[in-house]
Amino acid sequence: MIDVVMPQLGEDVAEGTVDKWLVREGDLVTSEQPLVEVATDKADTEIPAPTAGRVAEIVAAEGEVVPKGGILCRLDETAS
Numbered sequence: 001m002i003d004v005v006m007p008q009l010g011e012d013v014a015e016g017t018v019d020k021w022l023v024r025e026g027d028l029v030t031s032e033q034p035l036v037e038v039a040t041d042k043a044d045t046e047i048p049a050p051t052a053g054r055v056a057e058i059v060a061a062e063g064e065v066v067p068k069g070g071i072l073c074r075l076d077e078t079a080s
Contacts, residue, residue, distance in 0.1 A: 002051060002075045006066045009040050015067045016040045018060045027055045028079065036060075036072055047072060054079035 006016055016038040023035050034046035035055070053075040060066045060073070 001056060002053070002077050004035060004047065004050060004072045004075060006038070006068050006070045006072060007047065008068050009038070009045055010042050013040045013042060013068070015065050015070075016045070018062050018064050018066060018072065019044060021058060021062060022046070023055050025055050025058055029053060029055060029075070038066075038072075049075060051075065051077045053077040 009016055019037040019039040021036050023029055029049045031052045032048045035049050036047050038045050038047055055073055056076040057074040059071045
C-alpha cells in the first residue's frame with residue numbers, strides 16, 4: 001500500500017484544500033495520472049499518482065484542509 005501525501009506546494013505553503021477528486025475508490029490508475037485537485041492561497045494544483053495501481057482508500061474528503069505530508073489517499077500498487 002502506498003500513501004499519497006500532500007506535497008510541498010510552495011515555499012510558504014503549509015497546507016492545501018482538497019478541491020475535487022478526479023478518481024473514486026476502486027478505480028485503476030496509471031503512474032502520473034492526476035488523482036486530485038488541491039487549492040492553496042497561491043495556486044491550484046493536480047496531484048499525480050506516484051505509481052500505477054488501484055485507489056484503495058480516499059482519506060481526505062473534498063473541502064478538507066490537509067497539511068503538508070498529510071495523507072490524501074492510499075494506492076494498492078499490486079492491483080492492475
